Amino acid sequence: MVFWEAYGISDEVMGTFAPIAVYWIYGGLYHMLPTLDQYRMHSRKESEQQKTQVSMGTVVKGVLVQQAFQAAVALVMFSLTAQPDVKVVQQPLLVQLGQVIVAMFVMDTWQYFVHRYMHINKFLYKHIHSQHHRLVVPYAFGALFNHPLEGLLLDTVGGALSFLVSGMSPRTSIFFFSFATIKTVDDHCGLWLPGNPFHLLFQNNTAYHDIHHQLHGTKYNFSQPFFNIWDKVLGTHMPFSLEKRPDGGYEARPVKNI
Ligand SMILES: [Zn+2]
Ligand SMILES: [Zn+2]
Numbered sequence: 001m002v003f004w005e006a007y008g009i010s011d012e013v014m015g016t017f018a019p020i021a022v023y024w025i026y027g028g029l030y031h032m033l034p035t036l037d038q039y040r041m042h043s044r045k046e047s048e049q050q051k052t053q054v055s056m057g058t059v060v061k062g063v064l065v066q067q068a069f070q071a072a073v074a075l076v077m078f079s080l081t082a083q084p085d086v087k088v089v090q091q092p093l094l095v096q097l098g099q100v101i102v103a104m105f106v107m108d109t110w111q112y113f114v115h116r117y118m119h120i121n122k123f124l125y126k127h128i129h130s131q132h133h134r135l136v137v138p139y140a141f142g143a144l145f146n147h148p149l150e151g152l153l154l155d156t157v158g159g160a161l162s163f164l165v166s167g168m169s170p171r172t173s174i175f176f177f178s179f180a181t182i183k184t185v186d187d188h189c190g191l192w193l194p195g196n197p198f199h200l201l202f203q204n205n206t207a208y209h210d211i212h213h214q215l216h217g218t219k220y221n222f223s224q225p226f227f228n229i230w231d232k233v234l235g236t237h238m239p240f241s242l243e244k245r246p247d248g249g250y251e252a253r254p255v256k257n258i
Contacts, residue, residue: 002171011088011170012078018174019181020067023144026185030140039191040249041210042137047190054134059145062131066144066151073156077163078170088169096172103162103176104226110158112230116222118150138188138213184225192242192250204228207252211240217254 004014037044091099118129128147135142144151159180163173186198187209199205204223212221220238223231231237239255 011174012075012082015078015170015173015177016071016074019177020071022178023063023067023181023185026182027140027143030185030189030191033191036191036193037248039193041190041192041206041252043245043247043249047137047139050135050137056141059135059142062145063141063143066146066148066155069148069152070156070159073152074159077160081164082170088171090169090171096168099166099168099172100176100179103166103168104180106162106165107158107180108223108226108230110161111154111224112222114154114158115224116236118154119218119222133213133218135188136213136215138190138210140185140189143185143188180225187225202226207240207242207250210252211238211254214252214254220254 004011035044090096115129118124128150131147132145132150135145144155146154159177162176168176183198183202186196187204187206189206190210192199192206196206199207204221204225204227208221208228209224211217217238220236221228221231222236223229228237240252241255242250243253245251
C-alpha cells in the first residue's frame with residue numbers, strides 16, 4: 001500500500017497532480033538558490049533585460065494556465081483508459097523500468113517532430129511556439145511557459161502516447177511523468193552546477209537546450225526532453241563548447257557557424 005491510498009487518493013489523481021507539484025518544488029529549489037554568478041549560463045544583465053520584456057508574473061501565470069489544461073486532459077485520459085473492475089497489478093521493477101525506457105523514446109519521438117514542425121510552420125511558430133522562445137535566457141520556472149495549445153499538443157498528447165504505448169500502470173506513470181517534469185525544469189535552469197547528475201547522464205541537458213533558446217540556435221537541437229538521437233539522425237544536432245565568460249559563469253557556444 002502506498003501512502004496516498006491511505007488518504008483515498010487514486011493513482012490517477014496522483015499521476016495528474018504529482019508532476020505539477022514536482023514542477024513548483026524543483027523549480028522553487030532553483031529559485032531559492034543564491035545568485036551563483038560563477039555557474040550562470042547568461043549574465044545577470046541579460047536576465048534583467050529579459051524581465052523587462054516578459055515578467056516573472058506573466059511566466060508563472062502562463063505556466064499555471066498550461067498546467068490546468070494538462071490536468072484536465074490527463075484526468076480525461078485516465079478515466080477513458082481505466083478499467084474499474086480490473087485490479088491493476090504492479091509489474092516487477094525491471095518490467096516497469098523497461099516501460100519507462102519505452103515511454104522515454106515515445107515521448108522524445110513525438111516531441112521532436114511536433115517541436116520541429118512548430119519551427120517550420122510560420123503560423124504555428126508565430127501564434128503558438130514563439131511564446132516559449134520569449135525566454136532567451138531560460139530559468140527553471142519558465143520550463144513550461146508555453147501557449148496552452150502547445151502544452152496540450154506537445155506535452156499532454158506526448159504524455160498520453162508514452163503512457164498508452166509503453167503499457168505502464170497509472171502508478172508507474174506517476175514516477176515517469178514526475179521524472180520527465182524534473183528533467184524539463186532542469187534543462188531550463190540556466191545554471192551549470194558541478195555534479196548535476198542530469199548533466200553527467202544526458203547529452204541533452206541544460207547547455208544543449210540553451211543553444212536552442214539562443215536567438216540563432218532555433219534551427220538546431222529540437223530534441224527534448226531526454227535524448228539527442230533525432231537531432232543526430234536528422235542533421236539538426238548542433239555541437240557546442242562550454243566556455244567560461246570573462247565576467248564569470250559559462251556560455252554554451254555553437255561549434256559550427258549558424
Ligand atoms: Zn525550452
Ligand atoms: Zn523551439
